[in-house]
Amino acid sequence: MAARRSRSPQLIVGAALVALLVLAGLLSLVWTPYDPAALDVTNKMAPPWTDGHLLGTDQLGRDVVAQLMAGALNSLLVAVLSTAGAVVLGVALGLTAAGGGRFWSDTLTRATDVAIALPGILVALVLATFFGPSNTTAIVAIVVWFVPGAARIVIGPARQVLAREFVEAAMAYGRSRSFVLFRHVLPNLGPLIIVMASMMFAGAILTEAALSYLGLGAQRPTPSWGRLLFESQSVIGQAPSLVVFPGVCIMLAVLGFNLLGDGLRSRLDPRHAREVVV
Amino acid sequence: MGRLILRKAVVLVVSALAGSIVVFLLLRLLGGDVATVILGPGASPEARAELRSELGLDRSLIEQYLSWMGGLVRGDLGRSYAAGYDIFSEIVARLSLTVSLAATALILSWIVGLALGTYSALHLEEKRGGAIDLIAQLGISIPTFWAGLLLITFVSVQLGWLPTGGYVPWSESVTGAIRSLILPVLAISVTVLAPVFSRYVRSSMVEVLREDYIRTAMAKGRTLRQAAVTHGIRNASIALVTVATLQLGSIVTGVVVVEMVFTLPGLGRMMITAVTSREVVVVQSLAFLTILFVLVLHFLMDIAYGLLDPRVRDAEKAGSHGR
Numbered sequence: 001m002a003a004r005r006s007r008s009p010q011l012i013v014g015a016a017l018v019a020l021l022v023l024a025g026l027l028s029l030v031w032t033p034y035d036p037a038a039l040d041v042t043n044k045m046a047p048p049w050t051d052g053h054l055l056g057t058d059q060l061g062r063d064v065v066a067q068l069m070a071g072a073l074n075s076l077l078v079a080v081l082s083t084a085g086a087v088v089l090g091v092a093l094g095l096t097a098a099g100g101g102r103f104w105s106d107t108l109t110r111a112t113d114v115a116i117a118l119p120g121i122l123v124a125l126v127l128a129t130f131f132g133p134s135n136t137t138a139i140v141a142i143v144v145w146f147v148p149g150a151a152r153i154v155i156g157p158a159r160q161v162l163a164r165e166f167v168e169a170a171m172a173y174g175r176s177r178s179f180v181l182f183r184h185v186l187p188n189l190g191p192l193i194i195v196m197a198s199m200m201f202a203g204a205i206l207t208e209a210a211l212s213y214l215g216l217g218a219q220r221p222t223p224s225w226g227r228l229l230f231e232s233q234s235v236i237g238q239a240p241s242l243v244v245f246p247g248v249c250i251m252l253a254v255l256g257f258n259l260l261g262d263g264l265r266s267r268l269d270p271r272h273a274r275e276v277v278v
Numbered sequence: 279m280g281r282l283i284l285r286k287a288v289v290l291v292v293s294a295l296a297g298s299i300v301v302f303l304l305l306r307l308l309g310g311d312v313a314t315v316i317l318g319p320g321a322s323p324e325a326r327a328e329l330r331s332e333l334g335l336d337r338s339l340i341e342q343y344l345s346w347m348g349g350l351v352r353g354d355l356g357r358s359y360a361a362g363y364d365i366f367s368e369i370v371a372r373l374s375l376t377v378s379l380a381a382t383a384l385i386l387s388w389i390v391g392l393a394l395g396t397y398s399a400l401h402l403e404e405k406r407g408g409a410i411d412l413i414a415q416l417g418i419s420i421p422t423f424w425a426g427l428l429l430i431t432f433v434s435v436q437l438g439w440l441p442t443g444g445y446v447p448w449s450e451s452v453t454g455a456i457r458s459l460i461l462p463v464l465a466i467s468v469t470v471l472a473p474v475f476s477r478y479v480r481s482s483m484v485e486v487l488r489e490d491y492i493r494t495a496m497a498k499g500r501t502l503r504q505a506a507v508t509h510g511i512r513n514a515s516i517a518l519v520t521v522a523t524l525q526l527g528s529i530v531t532g533v534v535v536v537e538m539v540f541t542l543p544g545l546g547r548m549m550i551t552a553v554t555s556r557e558v559v560v561v562q563s564l565a566f567l568t569i570l571f572v573l574v575l576h577f578l579m580d581i582a583y584g585l586l587d588p589r590v591r592d593a594e595k596a597g598s599h600g601r
Contacts, residue, residue, distance in 0.1 A: 114293050117523070117572055119530035122565050125553045126304055129561050130315060206421055210535055213423045214550055229424060233539075236442075240431045247424035254419040 011263025017256025025076045028069035036066040037221050045239040055245050058228070059235045064242070068249055070223040075253060078135055078217070079204040082142035086204075087197050089143065090150020091186070097151060098158035099181045109155060112148040120145030120207075128216040138217040142207050146200055153196055154189060161185045191268035198261035202254045209250045225250050282584045290577040297569040302343050305562045312558045316359055329359070333559060346562070355563045360555045365563055369545065375445055376544035378455075380533050382463045384522060387471030391518070392511055394472070395479025400506060402484060410476065417473035422532045426465040426539035433461060443541040462540045466532040471525060478521045479514045486510040516586060523579045526572050 028036075033054065040061030048056045048064075055064040097108035124141035131137050161167065162185060170180050211217040212226030220227065225246040232242035306312065312335055313326040330336050333356070334345060349355050355365035394410050401407035434442040440461055446454030486492065487506060495505040534546030541547070545564065552560035 114296075114573075117526060117576055118297075118569055119527040119572065121527075121531040121534055122568060125549060125561060126301070126565060129305070129553050129556055129558060202419070206419075209421050210423060210531070213421075214535065214538060215554060226421075226423075229427060233427060233430075236427065236431055237435050240436070243424075243427050243431050247421065247428065250421050250424060251416070251419045254421075255416065258415060258419060 010259045011267060014256050014259030014261070014263050017252050018260055021072055021253045021256060022076065024069050025073035028066075028073045032063075032066035032069050034063035034066045036062065036070040036223050038062065045235060045242070047239075048241055056239070056241055058231065058242055059239070064245055067223040067228060068225070068245060071225040071228060071246065072249065072253070074135070074218055074222055074224045075205050075208055075250075078139055078142070078208040079201050082139045082146070082204045082208075083197055083200045085139070085143035086146035086150050086200060087193060090147045091154050091189070091193060093147065094151040094154025095158055095181045095185060098155050098162060099177055099185070108151075112151045112155070115148035116152060124211055124216055133211075133216045133219055135218045135222065138208055138211045141211065141216075142204050145207065146203065150196060150200070153192070157189055157192055158185050161188045191264075195261050195265045195268065198257050198264060202257035202261065205250065205253050205257065279584060283581055286577055286580045290573055293573050294570055297573070298347065298566050299343070301562055301566045301569065302346065303339075305558050305565075306339060306342075315556050315558060333359070350563070350566075356559055358552070358557055358560050360557055361551075365560055368548065369564070369567065372543060372545045372548055374448065375542060376533055376537070376546060378448075379459060379462055379466070379536070379542070379544065380529055382459060383466040383471060383532070384529065386463060387467040387475050388515070388518060388522070390467065390472045391475025391479050392515060394476035395514065396483055396506055396511060398476065399480045399483035399487065399510075400503060402480075407480075411480070414473035414476050417468050420469045422465055422469045423535045423539050425469045426462065426536055429461045429465060430539070443539070445540075445542045445544075458540075458542070462536045462542060465536050465539070466529070470528050470532045471522075474525060475518060475521060478518065482514045482517055483510045486513050519579055519582065523576055526575060530568060530572070 033052070040057060040063075043051060043053070043057050043061045045059055046053050046057040046061075048054065050056055053063050053065070055068070057063055058067070093108065093112070097105050097112070099105075100108065120141075123144045124137065127137050127141050158181075162180075167180055167184055170184055171177075175183075208217055208224070209226035209229075212224040213230045214226075215230065217226060218224040228246040229243065232239070232246070236243055312333065313329045314321070317326060317329060327336075334342055337345075346355075349366075353366045355369075357364055358368070394414070398407040398410035401410075430442050434440050441458055443458075445458045448455045483506065486509065487502070489509075491509060492502075492505045495509060496502060500508070530546075533544070534549060536542070537544045537546035538550055549561065549564050552564065
């Protein structure tokens with residue numbers, strides 16, 4: 001099908017962007033062109049291509065490339081932990097809702113509906129009021145934010161799998177409900193969960209950036225893309241390049257995971273050519 | 279219809295009460311002593327005790343909750359500890375900015391989403407349709423605050439066309455208000471709403487174009503484009519109500535972020551300022567009012583659906599509650 005062929009470039013571009021991000025982040029552990037925290041007051045706001053600073057320096061003379069690489073690591077860290085948390089809790093909740101009794105199932109489904117409707121940023125704000133801004137605050141907030149959505153995505157397909165013959169067979173064989181859910185339903189949801197995780201990764205990177213821009217996420221000395229953009233705002237007239245680069249990084253990272261998710265979806269489930277707007 | 283309204287109203291009240299209890303308990307139990315959070319760990323025990331009695335924190339949780347709820351009804355939410363303003367009147371004063379921001383972004387995105395989505399559905403197999411999809415994909419990948427910063431950099435700083443931030447109230451100058459809202463509205467629309475709407479319209483339009491009534495319309499001499507515009511857009515725009523309601527959370531997030539980027543004195547900025555100065559009492563009321571607002575809109579949407587779509591009413595009459 002034409003639609004399918006045109007989707008493979010998505011997968012390739014997405015995977016390449018993600019690989020680049022992971023590479024840059026991991027490389028920053030062992031090597032960055034300069035120390036990301038090293039100040040160089042004689043070289044403040046150097047434009048790109050100055051004195052070996054490939055993308056220039058910021059308002060305190062710190063190397064932009066080094067900070068972007070360290071920021072990539074921070075984004076990945078937050079995204080990996082929060083996506084993992086949201087997927088595990090969300091899938092568990094979704095399976096429970098799908099497999100539970102009628103009352104339990106209805107209540108959970110309704111509760112996730114209400115929770116999805118609520119602005120997730122409230123969680124981050126409430127947490128930050130008490131615990132102050134940090135990566136941990138951001139991670140916990142993103143997990144709580146994403147869990148209802150993850151559960152909601154899983155409930156429907158889980159119910160469909162539960163209605164199939166082999167599940168009935170397993171039940172007739174005397175398997176417990178939870179055994180069936182984890183041994184039969186969960187593996188069948190594998191492709192769905194992989195695609196969902198990729199999309200959530202994109203969402204987590206975006207959310208982390210927004211939270212750290214608002215000052216609710218990672219604090220200095222930890223470089224984060226959102227924080228870099230916040231700091232760039234005060235010198236927006238003098239050094240526009242500082243506003244551009246961190247944003248490009250965020251955009252490419254998010255685009256990468258979104259394309260990867262889309263590509264995986266059509267690869268893993270050819271029937272599913274149509275897009276679902278979440 | 280009456281039954282539908284009644285049932286949805288019960289859901290609304292129950293959810294709102296549950297929401298208020300969750301917000302209240304979270305903010306009371308999560309971080310320990312509220313007075314310590316507000317005053318910082320260095321405060322003397324006397325100062326903390328004084329603040330506690332000032333905020334009514336020395337009473338039982340149930341008393342505190344009831345007096346908060348009572349205050350909501352009476353329009354008395356107490357005073358901000360750090361900034362000294364009256365919380366309720368501050369919220370009222372900031373409401374118009376936040377609402378006009380959100381509503382304008384919503385309307386603009388609605389129009390853009392319908393236009394782009396329809397165009398891309400009509401040219402599904404061509405490069406043009408794919409290009410629109412790619413643009414939507416890019417828009418979703420751009421952080422809202424970054425779009426705001428780019429607009430400030432290029433439109434305000436470099437070209438000098440619009441203010442870099444700040445807000446002129448409608449009562450002072452209509453053009454001033456419009457000028458201060460253009461970039462914030464653009465930032466929200468481009469990155470949050472328009473891409474989602476256009477992708478949704480596209481997929482719903484692709485389905486509509488396969489319907490028999492489109493073929494009928496074309497058999498009667500309409501072109502595909504005309505048929506899509508007369509039948510498809512109506513279908514898609516009603517369905518967009520649902521999508522818009524589902525996007526309420528991201529609209530709120532977008533508004534908060536954009537108010538920070540453009541230093542707009544709205545509710546989002548009030549919230550962030552309250553969070554950074556640890557004003558538990560302010561955060562509590564703002565969080566609950568946001569939840570209430572979202573729930574009420576959901577309620578209205580459910581009712582509107584009942585009015586617009588006879589199938590929803592019939593389902594209600596038949597008593598089939600299962601979805």
